[in-house]
Amino acid sequence: MSSADKQSFDDQVLLRYLLGSLPEEEAERLDELSVVDDAIAWRLSAVENDLVDAYVGGQLSGGDLAEFKKCYLSSPRRLQKLEFAEALSSFGGETVTAAAQALPARTASGPEPKEESSPRRWFSVPRLALQWGFAGGAVAMLFAASYLLLENARLRKQSIEVQGFQVTVGQREQELQQQLNDQRAANAEMAKKMDGLRESAPNLDQLKTLSAILLPPTRGAGQIPTLSVPPRTSFVVLVLALETNDFPTYRAGLRDPAANQILWHSTNLQPASGAENKLISISFPARLLQSQNYVIELSGVSAKGAAELTTSYAFHAEIR
Amino acid sequence: MAELKKNWNLNPQAFRQFLNWLDEGVDSNGETYLEMRRRLVRYFDRRNCFSPDDLADETLNRVARKLEEKGEIVGASPAHYCYIVAKFVFLESLRRAESNQKSLDNTKDSEQAMAGLTVPLRAEEGAAAKEKLFACLEKCLGRFQPEDRELILGYYRGEQRAKIERRSELAARLGLSMNALCIRACRIRNKLERCVNACAKQT
Numbered sequence: 475m476s477s478a479d480k481q482s483f484d485d486q487v488l489l490r491y492l493l494g495s496l497p498e499e500e501a502e503r504l505d506e507l508s509v510v511d512d513a514i515a516w517r518l519s520a521v522e523n524d525l526v527d528a529y530v531g532g533q534l535s536g537g538d539l540a541e542f543k544k545c546y547l548s549s550p551r552r553l554q555k556l557e558f559a560e561a562l563s564s565f566g567g568e569t570v571t572a573a574a575q576a577l578p579a580r581t582a583s584g585p586e587p588k589e590e591s592s593p594r595r596w597f598s599v600p601r602l603a604l605q606w607g608f609a610g611g612a613v614a615m616l617f618a619a620s621y622l623l624l625e626n627a628r629l630r631k632q633s634i635e636v637q638g639f640q641v642t643v644g645q646r647e648q649e650l651q652q653q654l655n656d657q658r659a660a661n662a663e664m665a666k667k668m669d670g671l672r673e674s675a676p677n678l679d680q681l682k683t684l685s686a687i688l689l690p691p692t693r694g695a696g697q698i699p700t701l702s703v704p705p706r707t708s709f710v711v712l713v714l715a716l717e718t719n720d721f722p723t724y725r726a727g728l729r730d731p732a733a734n735q736i737l738w739h740s741t742n743l744q745p746a747s748g749a750e751n752k753l754i755s756i757s758f759p760a761r762l763l764q765s766q767n768y769v770i771e772l773s774g775v776s777a778k779g780a781a782e783l784t785t786s787y788a789f790h791a792e793i794r
Numbered sequence: 795m796a797e798l799k800k801n802w803n804l805n806p807q808a809f810r811q812f813l814n815w816l817d818e819g820v821d822s823n824g825e826t827y828l829e830m831r832r833r834l835v836r837y838f839d840r841r842n843c844f845s846p847d848d849l850a851d852e853t854l855n856r857v858a859r860k861l862e863e864k865g866e867i868v869g870a871s872p873a874h875y876c877y878i879v880a881k882f883v884f885l886e887s888l889r890r891a892e893s894n895q896k897s898l899d900n901t902k903d904s905e906q907a908m909a910g911l912t913v914p915l916r917a918e919e920g921a922a923a924k925e926k927l928f929a930c931l932e933k934c935l936g937r938f939q940p941e942d943r944e945l946i947l948g949y950y951r952g953e954q955r956a957k958i959e960r961r962s963e964l965a966a967r968l969g970l971s972m973n974a975l976c977i978r979a980c981r982i983r984n985k986l987e988r989c990v991n992a993c994a995k996q997t
Contacts, residue, residue: 492840494840505837505840505841505877505881506874506877508833508836508837508840509830509833509834509837509873509876509877509880510871510873510874510877515833516976516977516980516981517976519980519984520976520977520979520980523950523980523983527950531953533953533954548842549839549842549846551835551836551839551846552839554991555987557923557924557927558927558931558987558990558991560924561924561927561928561931561990562931562950562983562986563950564928565928565931565932565935565947725844727844729891731891731892734888734891734892735842736842736843736844737842739844771844771891773844773845780848781844781845781848783890
């Protein structure tokens, strides 16, 4: 692959590759470069991080948003990446704000500048008149000093009273600030809960779920079961009946056999309690289905994490 | 012979030889192997394979086995050779899926068994998982050097124009080109992401 060829993959092309909207030939070239070429591998990783962040920040729209939801979010690894991005986004905001608030505080608590004292010189004059003059002056100064001492004591008393008042006001201010913060936190918490309720309540009302049970395949001729999906169905819930329950957990994937593509993956699933633990339920968005055949591939996952294909459940979807 | 190949296990000596070959003379302390595995996992994942991790391991095992058998692999760089083998592993996984589909042609009609079963959704699990993830993120960030922590939080903060400007400022402050800063931030983020995912699995 020439360097000019590599250069032709700008960020927009990498974005389309990640969204699965690149022509197959170009996608294959990028498949290769993503493994072989360090620079492309890192750029791809960086573009992917920014793409997921853009989705989290609500900056994707139109075709990109649709492709992202349909193609990018179809794998557990990428869903995990999204969850991480959401956490990082919230964490980043809080931490940086806290750091910004802490910075002026640190600056303010720095050492106070030292006051510089100016040098003084004293001269002595050996003359009597001057000595008397000095004595008179000294007496006057004594009176003045006494007055100043008294005045100083009065001012100190006043100062202490003012300081005491300031401490009281400061404490009160802190208390009020604390109350304000508590109130703000409570409001934020309440707003968050309200948002959660607003998000979940209409969805639950609007959710239309189609449920069905799929039996393990048996030998012998027969048609595959048909799943009739009414319009505006939100979720398809399938209960898969197991022949035997040999694994602690399972994973399921919805495969489009015509395109040879996995359209959806589950996370680790545990058999439902009851019915000898031989039922596993999965749910996926109904929008993934069109009128054609599909296969649910169920793999058992051992305690060590190794996955092994155990059963495939074929069905025909009919969108009505 | 086929049976022998199927049951071949990666022994310590073959693994050491494989690591050296991947490193191409510069000891990376296993980092090149881990990076190659990560790239293969992403490749299989982008191809919507069912178990990207298993397929990446299968690829690396096959390359290591070939290296042990032949003593050396010539004609392609280690990364390129790994990709060639990965492509075969991918095509084989597609064929396995096709064969599974054919074996399903004779399934019995179970339409009558369709029933109106409902499974309750558990919304509270999502909130608990998010809290756990957040705690792990805090824990993992605490293990990073302060400068790395500052870099990642600064680099990925903000939106659109503000983000671009902040990144330019960061690059200038650190004396890095934008490309070098991008790779550095990406490397730290990926490392953090792995730490958080591992932590979330454990707790």
